[in-house]
Amino acid sequence: MSRIVGIDLGTTNSLVAYMDHGIPRVISARDERAMVPSVVSLTDNGLIVGDPAKEHLTRNPERTVYSVKRFMGKSLADVQGELAYFPYTLTEKGGVIRIQLGEKSYSPPQISAMILKELKLRAEAFLGESITKAVITVPAYFNDSQRQATKDAGMIAGLEVLRIINEPTAASLAYGLQEKTQGTIAVYDLGGGTFDISILKLKNGIFEVLATNGDTHLGGDDFDQQIADLFLAEIRAQYGLDLSTHPDHMQAVRLEAERTKIRLSSELKTTASLDLPDGKGRFTRELTRDQLDGLCTALVERTLGPCRLALNDSGLAPGDIDEVGLVGGSTRMPLVRQRVRTLFGKQPHCELNPDEVVALGAAVQADILSGGTTDMLLLDVTPLSLGIETMGGVMSSLIRRNTTIPASAKEMFTTYVDGQTGVDIHILQGERELAKDNRSLARFRLKVPPLPAGVPRIEVTFLIDANGILNVMAKDMRTGETQSIEVKPSYGLSDQEVERMIEDSFKFAADDVSARKLIEARLDAGALIITTEKSLADGGHLVSAEEADTIRAAVATLTTAKDGTDPRAIRARMADLEQAAKGLTVAMLDDSLKQGLQGKKVSEVTQE
Amino acid sequence: MRLRGIFFSLSERQSMNAHTHSTDDRCENTDDRRELQMARSMCWHCQSEMAGEYFCDRCVKVQPVSKDLDYFTCFGLPRRLALDPQTLETKFYELSRAFHPDFYQNKSDAEQTISLGNSAMLNTAYRTLRDPIQRAEYLLDLEAGSVKDIRTTPPADLFEEILDLQDTLDEFRASERASEHASTLRTKLHADRAVLEQRQRDMEAQLQQLFSRWDALQDRAEVTEQARVERGRILKDMRDILSNRTYVKNIVNDLVATIA
Ligand SMILES: Nc1ncnc2c1ncn2[C@@H]1O[C@H](COP(=O)(O)OP(=O)(O)O)[C@@H](O)[C@H]1O
Numbered sequence: 122m123s124r125i126v127g128i129d130l131g132t133t134n135s136l137v138a139y140m141d142h143g144i145p146r147v148i149s150a151r152d153e154r155a156m157v158p159s160v161v162s163l164t165d166n167g168l169i170v171g172d173p174a175k176e177h178l179t180r181n182p183e184r185t186v187y188s189v190k191r192f193m194g195k196s197l198a199d200v201q202g203e204l205a206y207f208p209y210t211l212t213e214k215g216g217v218i219r220i221q222l223g224e225k226s227y228s229p230p231q232i233s234a235m236i237l238k239e240l241k242l243r244a245e246a247f248l249g250e251s252i253t254k255a256v257i258t259v260p261a262y263f264n265d266s267q268r269q270a271t272k273d274a275g276m277i278a279g280l281e282v283l284r285i286i287n288e289p290t291a292a293s294l295a296y297g298l299q300e301k302t303q304g305t306i307a308v309y310d311l312g313g314g315t316f317d318i319s320i321l322k323l324k325n326g327i328f329e330v331l332a333t334n335g336d337t338h339l340g341g342d343d344f345d346q347q348i349a350d351l352f353l354a355e356i357r358a359q360y361g362l363d364l365s366t367h368p369d370h371m372q373a374v375r376l377e378a379e380r381t382k383i384r385l386s387s388e389l390k391t392t393a394s395l396d397l398p399d400g401k402g403r404f405t406r407e408l409t410r411d412q413l414d415g416l417c418t419a420l421v422e423r424t425l426g427p428c429r430l431a432l433n434d435s436g437l438a439p440g441d442i443d444e445v446g447l448v449g450g451s452t453r454m455p456l457v458r459q460r461v462r463t464l465f466g467k468q469p470h471c472e473l474n475p476d477e478v479v480a481l482g483a484a485v486q487a488d489i490l491s492g493g494t495t496d497m498l499l500l501d502v503t504p505l506s507l508g509i510e511t512m513g514g515v516m517s518s519l520i521r522r523n524t525t526i527p528a529s530a531k532e533m534f535t536t537y538v539d540g541q542t543g544v545d546i547h548i549l550q551g552e553r554e555l556a557k558d559n560r561s562l563a564r565f566r567l568k569v570p571p572l573p574a575g576v577p578r579i580e581v582t583f584l585i586d587a588n589g590i591l592n593v594m595a596k597d598m599r600t601g602e603t604q605s606i607e608v609k610p611s612y613g614l615s616d617q618e619v620e621r622m623i624e625d626s627f628k629f630a631a632d633d634v635s636a637r638k639l640i641e642a643r644l645d646a647g648a649l650i651i652t653t654e655k656s657l658a659d660g661g662h663l664v665s666a667e668e669a670d671t672i673r674a675a676v677a678t679l680t681t682a683k684d685g686t687d688p689r690a691i692r693a694r695m696a697d698l699e700q701a702a703k704g705l706t707v708a709m710l711d712d713s714l715k716q717g718l719q720g721k722k723v724s725e726v727t728q729e
Numbered sequence: 730m731r732l733r734g735i736f737f738s739l740s741e742r743q744s745m746n747a748h749t750h751s752t753d754d755r756c757e758n759t760d761d762r763r764e765l766q767m768a769r770s771m772c773w774h775c776q777s778e779m780a781g782e783y784f785c786d787r788c789v790k791v792q793p794v795s796k797d798l799d800y801f802t803c804f805g806l807p808r809r810l811a812l813d814p815q816t817l818e819t820k821f822y823e824l825s826r827a828f829h830p831d832f833y834q835n836k837s838d839a840e841q842t843i844s845l846g847n848s849a850m851l852n853t854a855y856r857t858l859r860d861p862i863q864r865a866e867y868l869l870d871l872e873a874g875s876v877k878d879i880r881t882t883p884p885a886d887l888f889e890e891i892l893d894l895q896d897t898l899d900e901f902r903a904s905e906r907a908s909e910h911a912s913t914l915r916t917k918l919h920a921d922r923a924v925l926e927q928r929q930r931d932m933e934a935q936l937q938q939l940f941s942r943w944d945a946l947q948d949r950a951e952v953t954e955q956a957r958v959e960r961g962r963i964l965k966d967m968r969d970i971l972s973n974r975t976y977v978k979n980i981v982n983d984l985v986a987t988i989a
């Protein structure tokens with residue numbers, strides 16, 4: 122089976138990891154962080170992703186998309202309240218948000234697919250093979266539409282998404298692998314845009330999730346916003362400047378707010394500084410950690426409610442938790458650590474890098490799926506109750522939240538009027554009484570043969586699979602016939618739309634010849650670097666020290682070229698490297714021929 | 730969510746209710762359940778005789794868990810109400826390792842479908858048996874073939890109290906939260922809550938006794954008329970208390986939600 126990678130598709134940062142002989146490792150492009158900022162920018166040279174795109178946040182704010190994860194599986198109405206904060210233009214088509222970039226508009230799964238493609242390329246360059254399968258993580262509290270949107274993003278990126286797995290549970294796999302822990306653990310995951318809490322029981326390699334809860338709209342971005350709002354208000358008061366009419370400056374404020382927040386995780390006080398437009402000079406402001414805590418307390422408090430609910434649902438008290446694991450960049454904030462410590466009454470764990478642990482866990486899950494790891498098994502739950510709308514607009518729950526998945530429920534439907542030929546079914550997700558207060562997942566019409574009222578009996582099976590995604594099947598109990606159900610998801614792309622986006626993504630790539638050339642050159646260069654390094658390690662002793670140094674220098678030059686954007690330069694440096702390594706290649710070939718002959722003798726001897 | 734038109738048989742419950750739902754409820758009260766299980770005992774893949782429990786001895790393919798298999802049998806446990814949670818958990822983990830879709834990723838579509846169906850069934854079975862109340866309700870369903878008996882009026886001995894409580898609740902909902910009147914009502918509601926919760930605990934203790942009596946009777950396995958009558962009585966008592974308990978529990982939940 123071909124290799125499956127694990128991907129953490131984060132609001133702020135994304136990573137890809139793989140399993141290296143039983144140890145999960147994140148993949149980084151050389152000399153770079155493993156983290157790829159989840160930012161996509163449309164520049165004059167086409168679409169770019171990651172660190173280079175991040176630079177365009179202030180240069181080109183209207184054409185630079187960040188935090189796209191907030192929009193996955195959402196309608197415009199869902200995010201109305203925060204639209205003002207985003208410099209790029211959002212519209213809606215068919216219940217799905219579209220992001221305007223230049224002439225074209227893209228759905229959030231398409232933007233996410235660009236990030237996934239970048240990770241795919243990195244993995245391919247590093248591993249020297251083509252990657253087509255992945256496990257992708259999502260916040261545990263993601264609903265069905267958000268999970269489906271993530272799966273669509275994978276497909277658009279040319280990845281078969283073998284499993285959608287929850288971020289905190291993925292983290293627990295990485296933790297569990299390291300510590301071989303037994304007992305009850307809580308994983309507290311606070312990233313840039315989402316918060317999750319999961320309570321698990323670990324026993325003999327089984328990771329059983331007892332309960333999960335969270336908030337898909339709470340994270341470091343919100344802390345940044347608090348600080349930014351403070352700066353903006355003061356700039357208005359002191360300089361009479363309204364920066365909201367300057368998208369580039371708005372982004373600069375947001376970024377400086379984030380940097381200030383991060384510095385205050387290790388310092389007690391710091392100074393923020395911003396260039397102002399219209400020749401108004403610089404705005405500087407000192408901020409102390411106490412002041413930051415004051416700005417963020419209410420937000421951090423908001424994470425505690427879900428923690429209590431999760432404890433309650435798992436029938437546990439804070440004292441029953443043996444270990445608390447921290448995940449996500451925002452758990453570096455001292456205030457967050459302190460509140461978590463108080464709630465659970467114990468020092469939380471943070472041995473594993475909170476930025477990487479989710480991707481590492483995804484790689485472990487990938488290895489389980491490919492049959493490599495066989496002693497571990499994750500039993501996850503569905504975060505939200507699933508039900509249907511019944512008479513009077515009430516939600517009737519079919520599968521309760523925190524039910525272990527896969528989970529199924531059946532419901533029998535009949536008619537109320539003679540000759541009725543259809544029953545409308547409205548599927549919902551959420552915890553509220555009334556249908557209208559819950560998330561609408563889909564509506565569909567069940568076809569019924571025209572018979573007297575109450576005679577038809579159609580059994581509908583609702584099955585939540587191991588990805589936490591719903592599948593619906595129907596069967597006529599009288600005839601035993603199965604029925605094909607045509608539905609339109611309330612918030613999501615239809616199968617046809619996904620198909621078209623996959624085609625488009627190939628088409629765009631083909632159109633954009635130079636981008637394609639760059640990608641290929643980078644891939645080839647990555648493979649060449651890896652083989653050369655392997656040759657140096659295995660056969661470096663066969664050539665002189667000077668020759669080895671020349672090869673190393675050529676590797677370094679190629680590496681730099683590879684990180685650049687000129688495919689021709691990369692090809693040229695590849696040729697240089699091949700030339701420099703010629704002697705080594707020949708020497709190794711000779712050596713292996715010799716070894717081969719010797720080897721033969723040895724085996725002949727042993728055979729006697 | 731993608732809704733698919735494929736049909737797939739996990740467990741089909743021939744429910745007579747027109748619009749009622751069951752979370753994977755299975756098993757009719759048929760005496761020939763065993764026979765049905767036998768009748769199925771041919772491997773779906775190689776058609777050889779099935780001796781093994783969930784896997785074919787010959788081709789080692791996973792087999793769909795029969796829809797006629799009750800949860801107790803599925804876990805290899807006797808049909809008793811006292812149940813060691815540790816044993817149940819161990820067996821659940823063991824079967825999860827046997828059925829979970831994670832371990833069928835490289836297998837055929839047919840096997841993946843069976844794995845998914847079996848896992849979903851297993852999870853429902855575990856959830857049902859793990860909780861003493863759900864376990865008893867399930868056993869009642871198996872033994873007496875009864876769908877849960879849903880109460881809509883208060884149990885006789887609590888009739889007055891509950892009508893009073895409902896009035897207080899209505900009054901509280903209508904009152905100004907910060908007012909003194911509301912605070913008096915709140916105190917009263919707290920007291921009512923304590924009473925009802927105590928009542929719930931009493932019923933649970935009674936149930937415990939019934940459970941033990943039931944198990945003892947089953948252990949003796951007598952086939953006398955007297956034993957039959959006794960069994961019928963225990964089941965009826967259990968059903969009454971279970972439905973009263975559910976009723977009281979719902980009232981308490983409503984109360985807690987209102988004063989929260
Ligand atoms: N040292 C730090 N102190 C406080 N916040 C931090 C620190 N490092 C990173 N963050 C915040 O963590 C968030 C990103 O966390 P990450 O786990 O990468 O997010 P996501 O999973 O949403 O992509 C950002 O809001 C960032 O500002």
Ligand SMILES: [Mg+2]
Nearest residue numbers: 131312449479
């Ligand atoms: Mg994250």
